[in-house]
Amino acid sequence: MALALSGAYPPPPVPGRGGAGPLRRHWPLLPLVATVLLLLAPLPAGDATASGKVTPADAASLLLVFVCAVRALRGEVRRLTPVGAAVLGVPALGLAVATVTAADPYAALPGFVRYLQVFVLVPAAVVLLVRDAREFRLAAGCFVVLALVQGAVGVVQYATHTGASYQGEDIRAVGTFGPGDVMGMATVVAYGLVVATAVALAPGTGVRTRRVAGACALVLVLPLVLSFSRGAWIATFGAALVVMLMAGVRRALKVLCALVAAGVVLVGGLGVGSDMVAERLTSITQVGSAPDQSVTDRYTMWAAASSMWSEHPAVGVGLKGFPAHRDGHSSLGLSSGSDTAGAGQAYIRQPLLSPHNMYLLILSEQGLVGLMALAGGWAVLLAAGLRRALRPDPAARRMRDCGLIAAGLFIWQLTDFLYADIGGPSTVLTGVIIGMAAWWALTGPGDGGREGGREGAVPVGGRRAREGAATR
Template identity: 50%
Template sequence: MAGVGSPGAVADVKGAEAVTDVEGARAVWRRPSVLAAATVLLVCVPRERDDLTTASDVTPADVASVALVVTAAAALLASGRTLPGRAWITAPLVVGVTAATVASQDIVASLPGLARYLQVFVLVPLAVVAVLRDRVDLWLVGGAVCGTALIQGAVGSWQALTGNGASYAGESIRAVGTFGATGVMGMATVVGHGLIVALALGLALRGRRRAAALAGAALLAPPLVFSLSRGAWLAVGCAAAVMLVTYGLRTAARTGLFAAAACVLLVGAPALGLAGDGGPGPDTLGHRLTSIGSSVTEPDRSVSDRYGLWETAAGIWRDDPVTGAGPRSFPALRDSRAPLHLSSGSDTADPASGFQRQPLLSPHNMYLLVLSEQGLVGATAFCLFLGCVTVWCVRRARRTRSPWDRAAGLAASGFLAWQLVDFLYSDIGGPPTLVTSVMLGTALWWAAS
């Protein structure tokens, strides 16, 4: 019989640890939350260039989201469990979009919009709520979000530094990741979500884990800058402010001063002659940053078109104020309500797909899109959903003291702040929307737990 310190005993202990590790790995892969992580990771699969303008094509991420919903439903039925009580907040969304579809002048044309809206804001979030159970599930989903952001950020940085990105001011320097010039906001959205998760971990954890999380956030900052997306910059800034204030006022004040100094240096870089040679130089970044302030008084062409689209959405809503025109009705009604100064489309170009003229198929404002297509009923349900989940998350994040719970609370609060701001000048569309959907489900789970 081997003694405690004998080689045989040591081998037995190591063998037991190896078996435990294998069983732990198998337990992870048996978790339904793996499908939520797969839905996030699969948005990195490039779409076929010939199908980039097709809004109805099914992506691998869509397939994974369907598998997630089916698996979550089967798990609930098999276990007899029910969703948390606060999951009721998704019911008004179903009522609003269904009423708008039934009242639509073309019900058949509105059905795809109904399905997409339910997928993004009801089915996938509720499925995520059903499959999340503990910290391991959060690690899987959060790790998938950060991993996707790092992949897209690496591709985007390479595009910006080598001149293989989307066209901006005649140069192919805009980082767009695997989404191409037709999905110009995709990389910025995914990178923004990953940066929020990494920053939340960096604020809540300690030691090496904090250093690793902050290093990840630092790696995601350059591709976010290279995206040249003013909206993404604003949204990330607001999300960071909410997380810092929730974490502590002193930390928020110190970080705010540092961020203000960095912005001043970036804006003043052109005057100091600090233009760079590779990728977007400080002159380009400084001009892009200062244009945020002049968007009201001296809007450029893209901002002017956006204002025109907002005016168009308001006109469509005034014709059907209660239930709206119906999902997916904005493109058909746009030309009859659009102001004369609105462009017929936006120009996009990148080395892979070349020059393309993209039609303006939405108002680029999620609140106005819901208002025009679902009326006051749908808009009220939409705002109630986002508002309640945000309040619940912030309240719980301020009360919790456990580092891991605090990280989850900060990430959920920051994401919702990001989304509330981002929806002011963008809407859902493309594969990155499913990342948003999974994040909404995670935030709802945190708020309802």
């Protein structure tokens, strides 16, 4: 069965009847733009990752879902095929099962709402509201803007010693996310770097656009390095490498040479964090032989998550159940928490409330039912998206940049899930990325693939009406 969605949009404005300007034409995307760009707003120290906090970006994502629901009731969004509905909707059933079967369903309810927001509602809203390649590029461009601003803040933090504490110095670049969410800036900078790399390499992209995107990608290497986030480095390298290979081996080699040269100049020539960066890189190869305490804690929590799943293989221990069951399944090697300080925040000992592996977190809290519902859908999206990018239909050839962006971001996210999970303000972007990947994978030839200019495809009932008129 083809993974496609049938287009259903209102007809384009009739000339002479007050035509729609760009803002009026694309206003449903404003909540999506706000969802990304409101992550530029600084949060009070200590509140960034607190449970139950609704950030401005979360509020914007809820508005996005509301706008989508209103337009769906008015018949102004595309209709999902059974396959599309299953990929986007089955996770909700798995989440409901994990909530109902939890030892304390009331305590699991906040987890149900959060998972529903990130993995069901926001992705579905993106798929239904983004109508063409132009709007997709608009959403992708917001990631680059967010990355450049957060990256600039992070570089200033490193240069002025006002960042998060790292090896006794306040030099770790964390942007506006603070030391309580050290992965926040690294994540959004990596997103922007992947998008910029995809645009710079995409066939058919204008020379000026390609140069600007390439410059953005090179600029974003510096704040990513200064984040000292090994996980973000690995995921970014893997995603960028896949994007480069999909764009062409020759181009991939050129970009790799440019990135290596930039790294040599920044770290070797200018000495930007050279000793610490080298030590951090070396530690990646020592996670098995001589792991540091953070890696030891991660291994211990992975083992605890596996133990929980072995006791509850079908439905897990329930959403939000990992912290309550952690100590009963952990060894004595687990520390009491991680130390955070700097960037305007006093010393705080943060508890370890998740296994830092999204797949193991799902397995331990939702069991095989939840893992198949969520990860199974991700596998379908990844396979369909790569297939469409590598063997594009005529409509997809005109928007190869969208395919590279969607594939790169989704591969980054799936790789990052191997050693990280959801949490913090940037979590809402996970839902946007899944939605962008689904938009690319599930839209068929001629559906949502227009370059802009014409608004959407055939309105609900419009094709039959015209065909009936022709026969009469």
